[in-house]
Structures are given as structure tokens and as C-alpha cells.
Amino acid sequence: MIPLTHSLIIAALLFTLGLLIILLRRELLFILMGLEVMFNGAALTAIAAGQYWNNADGQVLTIFLMVVTAAELAVALILVWLAYEHFKVTQVDMLTQLKDDTQGEPP
């Protein structure tokens, strides 16, 4: 039997790696992939805890997590495609349409 701590350590490692991918790779596609890795760390936490207490709730939670992830990705990928189509950018730092014009005069 694997101790619960080890599963939680692996889940924390996955979550941290996903966060690092989001923070370091500034491309939109890589940000979504980092989100996937983070979601998987969370799912591993839920399943490991559910198995530890011999309870099906962890698996139910993970099923809902998968549904939410699939719904989020379907919309987010279309938005990435639209950003590429309209602005020809893949880096998230170049999407500055909503930013204030810091060079100009204050109104």
C-alpha cells in the first residue's frame, strides 16, 4: 500500500510544475497545457485521498473536474485561435488591447 503522503507529494510536484509552465512559458498554448498539468495534480490529490479513506467521493469529484476541464478547454482553445486570427499573436504578453495607455497624458 502506497502511503498517502507519497501520492500527495507527487500531486504537489505536478501542480508546481504546471504553475511553473504557466509562469515561465508565456505562449497561450503552453499556458493551457500548464493548466492541464495543474488540474491533473488536483485530480491525483482527490483520488489518493478517496482511496485512503475508502470512499467513492474522490472519484466523483475527479469526474466533475474532468467535465469542467473539457468545457473550459473547448472555449479557451477557440479564444486562442481567435486571438491568433485577429492579432497574429501567440504570446500572452502581446495581448494588450485592454491595457491602459501608460505613455499618454492622463485624461
Place this chain on the structure above:
Amino acid sequence: MYEIIFYLTAAIAVLAAGAILKVHHPVHAALYLVISLLALALIFFLLGAPLLAVLQVMIYAGAIMVLFLFLIMVMNLRSERNQSLPLPTGWKGPAFLALILWLELLLLLNKYSSEGTKEIIVIEPKTVGHALFGPYLLLVEAAAVLLLATIVAALYLSRKGRS
């Protein structure tokens, strides 16, 4: 034996996730992401959640990765490198990790049928289904509404003739 397979699989999952940090091409990152998701499916199986292992392979490694690859194909990034396929450069790392995963699965299936597993407490899909359609029935309905809203949003965002 069981512990060795578990920790090897965990190492593959973490290594493949870490490899996403340093690869350049999005297709290579998608390959490593598939390996990480498959390794995680094996971890779920080893922890005793066979239903979630199958769902992980079907939904994540199947449907969501197809979405990713389709988007990469549509966006056609790095068009200057289009002549050379990405296969000759970056397929060895993911293929090696996938080979290890496959060997582990063979070993596991052999052991599973022969001696059984007294150390894994398996929660059957039946139990999960009873929980899903018993106390969590309202959440299932909410998930259905969420999926409907996603379909509407996807159709709205991808319609033709947008100004």
C-alpha cells in the same frame, strides 16, 4: 514490485511534465503532455480507481489532446520550418517514456491476472455510479447545463461572418 511500478510511473509523469518546460515546438509539448496524462492514468489504476483510469485515457489523452493537436495544426505555427516534419527531431523522448509505460502495463496485467492484488483496495465503478446518481444527482444536472452552455459558447465564438 507494486511499489517499484508506482514510483517509476510517478517519475515518468513528473519528468514528462517537466519536459514541457523546456521544449520549443508546441507539438513536442503536446506529446510530452500525452505521456504525462497516460502515466497518471496508470497511477490511478495502481491506486485502485479503474474507472477513472479509463476515463483519463478517454477524455484527457483522447479528446482533449485531439483538440490541442487540431488547434496547433490550424494555427500552423513556425511556418518557416514546415518543410521538415517534426518527427525526426523530437520523438525519441516521448517514445522512450511511452515504452516504459507500456512494459509496466504488460507486467501489471500479468500479475493482476495471476496472483491478484491484496494490497490494492479497489473502488468499483458500481460504487462510483451509485454515489454519482444518488447524493450527487443535482451536480450531474448542473454539469449537463454547463456542457450545454459550452456548446452554445463554442458555436457563438466560431460562427461565420463575424464583423
